[in-house]
Amino acid sequence: MSSNQQPIVLGKLGSSHGIKGWLKITAYTDSVEGIFDYSPWLINDQGQWREVKVNQWRPQGKAVIAELEGVTTREQAQILTNCEIAIMPEQMKELADDEFYHRDLIGCEVTNNNGYNMGFVDQIVETGSNDVLLVKANAKDAFGKAERMIPFVPEQFILKVDLQGKQILVDWDPDF
Structure with a gap:
């Protein structure tokens, strides 16, 4: 694993299921x-990333469970409970030209249509209706803002x- 490439967390391993080493899976993907x-x-x-393969998986009630290669007992599965599941960036699916991942927006400079530099995207907040950019304002923001949503x-x-x-152009009043 290259030191400049950080794994992208997609979920985590939950509690063990049964006696043969299956684990419940919590997924952060659009669909479980x-x-x-x-x-x-x-x-x-x-604290160490290591590669694992999924032998098989299936729905189990409202959740999904998986059998990982080399995990054959309940005790082995219990040791892995709460471990994060990730992939490398190059494993991410290619998107259409007008689509992007949230992680691609982090760090982008945000400027309004009047040329005012509003700061940079610090994080994306998911709400029920639409996502919201949390923009950290510049240190000497003329409107005294620390952040904008x-x-x-x-x-x-x-x-x-x-x-x-790494630019986002917005129609947004800097005083709001």
Whole structure:
């Protein structure tokens, strides 16, 4: 694993299920089953990332469970409970030109359509209706803001996203 590439966390291993080493899976992907589109997984086992393969998986009630290669007993599974599941960035699916991952927006500079530099995207907050950019304002913000929350609504508030230039153009009042 390259030192400049950090794994992308997609979920975590839950409690053991049964006596044959199966584990419940908590997925952060759009659909719970989507986590199984990626292989191999990396798991963070006691602070060290190591590769694991999923032998098989299945729905179990409202959850999903999986059998990992080399994990054949309940005791082995219990040791892995709460380990993060991740993949390397190059394993991420290719997106259409007008789509991007949340992680791609972090660190982008945000400027409004009047040229005012509003700061940079610190994080994305998921709400029920739409995502919201949490923008950390510049240290000497003219409006005295520490941060701004800008709804991620393309064509209404988000005018342009330039991932190559790490720029986002917004229609947003800097005093709001």
